[in-house]
Amino acid sequence: MRRNIVAVALVTVVIGFISARCTGTEKRSIRKSPAVYIEKLDSTPDLTQTDPNGKLPNGGKSHCGPVAVANSLAWLANNGFDNLAPGLANREEAQFEIARLLGTKKYMNTNLKTGTGAGGVLEGVSRYIKDKGYDYRYLGYQGWRRHPRQFSSGAAVPKLRWIKGGLKGDSAVWFNIGWYKYTSSSDEYVRIGGHWVTLAGYGVDQKGNEDPAVVIIHDPAPRAGKRPSHEYVRAELIRSGVLTGQNRGRRDARGYYILADGMHVKRTADFAILDGAVVLKMHKKMVKKGR
Numbered sequence: 704m705r706r707n708i709v710a711v712a713l714v715t716v717v718i719g720f721i722s723a724r725c726t727g728t729e730k731r732s733i734r735k736s737p738a739v740y741i742e743k744l745d746s747t748p749d750l751t752q753t754d755p756n757g758k759l760p761n762g763g764k765s766h767c768g769p770v771a772v773a774n775s776l777a778w779l780a781n782n783g784f785d786n787l788a789p790g791l792a793n794r795e796e797a798q799f800e801i802a803r804l805l806g807t808k809k810y811m812n813t814n815l816k817t818g819t820g821a822g823g824v825l826e827g828v829s830r831y832i833k834d835k836g837y838d839y840r841y842l843g844y845q846g847w848r849r850h851p852r853q854f855s856s857g858a859a860v861p862k863l864r865w866i867k868g869g870l871k872g873d874s875a876v877w878f879n880i881g882w883y884k885y886t887s888s889s890d891e892y893v894r895i896g897g898h899w900v901t902l903a904g905y906g907v908d909q910k911g912n913e914d915p916a917v918v919i920i921h922d923p924a925p926r927a928g929k930r931p932s933h934e935y936v937r938a939e940l941i942r943s944g945v946l947t948g949q950n951r952g953r954r955d956a957r958g959y960y961i962l963a964d965g966m967h968v969k970r971t972a973d974f975a976i977l978d979g980a981v982v983l984k985m986h987k988k989m990v991k992k993g994r
Contacts, residue, residue, distance in 0.1 A: 736868040739906030739913060743870070746781070747903045748774045748798050749921035749931035757799040759806065761815045766806050768819030768877075770923040771899040772828060773802035775875030779985065783873065786835045805831060818897065821848040821879055821979055828983060829854075838986045846979015847946075847954060848879060854981075860958040861980045863938060866918075867905055869982030876902035878920065879979040880962060882972035883948070892956055894948035895972060898924065900934075902980075909935040909965075918962075927967045936965040938977065946976070 752763040752770040759766045777798040780788035788797045806813035811827030813819045819827075821844055832839055844854045845861040856865070869876045878900045883892040904919035920934045927934060944956035962975040969975075 736864070736871060737906070738915065740867065740870055741904040741907060741919070743778060744904040744919060744933060747778045747901065747921060749901075749903075749933075750774060750795075750798055750802065750923055751925055751927075751929050752802075752923040753925045754799075754929070756795065757802065759799070759803055760813075765815050765818040766802060766813055767923050768824050768899040769802040769805035769811055769813055769827075771877050771901045771921075772805055772811075772824065772875075773798055774901040774903075774921055774923075775877070775983070776801050776831075779873065779875065783987070784835075784837060784985065786837065787832070819899065821846065821850040821981070824877065824879075824899070824981055825850055825854045828981070832983075832985075839983055840986045841982065841984040844979055844981050846879060846977075848979050850979075859954075861960070861977055863915075863918075863960070866902065866980050866982070869980075869984065870902055870905070873985040873987060875983045877981045878902060878918075878962075878977055879981070881946075881976045881978040882969045883946070883974045883976050884971075885973040890944040890956075892944055892946050892948075892974060892976060894946065894978075896969065897978065898969070898975075903933065907935075909933075917965075922967060924967060924969075926969070934965055934967065937963045939963045941976070 750770050750773060752759065752766045757763055776787045789800045805811050805827050810831050811819045811823040825842065825844060829842055842854055843856045844850050845856045845858040845865055847859045866876055880898045880900060881894045882896040882898065883894050885892055901921040902918060903921050905917060906913060906915060908914045908917050916937050918936050918938055920936055922934050938960040941956045941959045941961055946954040946956045960977040962977060966975045
């Protein structure tokens with residue numbers, strides 16, 4: 704009995720060591736990022752989730768997650784990963800078809816009232832990519848929202864350096880934004896909802912001036928406009944306060960980012976806060992036979 708316990712312990716240590724080593728290598732790779740990155744800016748789609756042409760369930764009102772991800776998967780499909788997009792002649796129809804599929808129970812299982820959680824996005828992206836015959840070398844999450852352990856980076860506070868390092872090359876980044884009401888007397892940010900957007904670039908403002916605090920997003924919400932546009936958003940570090948609301952307890956707000964100037968904040972909210980981010984990095988490999 705004791706011998707069996709020792710054997711199991713040794714296997715656990717070895718597996719843990721290999722897993723940690725691979726994760727560490729990938730983390731070092733992700734940290735390497737240029738100060739400015741705008742190469743994907745004009746080639747990344749910017750779909751509107753409520754576009755009638757999209758024919759998404761419930762008019763797309765809760766499909767910000769699938770649409771934000773579809774923007775990036777469509778870019779990957781146009782850059783060597785053809786099988787990620789359905790073979791439709793109309794490019795916009797193909798992009799919306801990706802979003803429609805992602806929102807189904809098979810993938811993200813998007814709720815028509817509450818939308819898509821971090822776990823739904825991560826599991827949906829993982830399944831979709833593998834179903835299309837590809838694999839990824841990294842799919843991870845930084846943030847405080849509940850998510851499967853296998854995708855965890857171990858960081859509850861999303862870091863801009865990690866986020867920026869995840870965008871270059873055959874990759875994608877998505878922001879999970881929380882809508883918050885603010886009470887100054889108690890310095891509390893109360894979460895009232897959430898949203899997903901696509902990261903398309905970073906490092907310059909709308910006038911082309913270098914600014915490390917600027918992230919450039921494609922926002923699927925109709926309040927950001929019904930035509931494709933780049934949203935140059937300033938990320939401002941929170942230095943005090945508490946995040947709370949939606950039965951999630953209380954969390955120190957220091958270190959999180961408010962997405963301020965340039966962000967189209969929901970009308971009922973005071974602030975948009977970066978609750979988390981997902982980074983995807985693809986393997987450069989052929990589609991499996993038979994797919």
